[in-house]
Amino acid sequence: DVKVTQSSRYLVKRTGEKVFLECVQDMDHENMFWYRQDPGLGLRLIYFSYDVKMKEKGDIPEGYSVSREKKERFSLILESASTNQTSMYLCASSPAGTGGAYEQYFGPGTRLTVT
């Protein structure tokens, strides 16, 4: 079974802090994704990566950056956390290929609160 893990289930940070969210997958997937989930808005893509050291902006990249130094690990960085970044953050991975590229496997999520 594919396993995607995230470093924390719950996180509370102060405004202005630098925040790191870590995601690790164990299935050698090429693609990795970071989403933000808010009620009534579904999932919105922040960044994705289709290879090591590669990254692409999603729909809402402002205020975020990412790092992918190893194939299995994809980090989301909030450079200076703000209260409007309070949300659930979901990491996902998928294999390369036309069909398989779209079947994404998700981590349990990190609920981040910025005070």
Add this chain to the structure above:
Amino acid sequence: AQTVTQSQPEMSVQEAETVTLSCTYDTSESDYYLFWYKQPPSRQMILVIRQEAYKQQNATENRFSVNFQKAAKSFSLKISDSQLGDAAMYFCAYASNYQLIWGAGTKLIIKP
């Protein structure tokens, strides 16, 4: 740009009954994939069912089936013999290049 609309924020169904969740999408592409994902309370998002647009036959996975109407750009999910474990948020998603475009979700409540 592609969009996905789930018009039912919340649905409820009696245990053992059948329920249908609606999803419409907008696209100018002819070949694409559609998905239904399930997110149980405090648990991970998992894939329920997938439909490839070039296939006319509706996808089925056990108690879950879809009604895919390509011309109408409609992709509804039918859950038969609803069980308490089906209670979750259900998301419809459209695949475009590497990305999934998501609907806002429908919360499904199962009444015992």
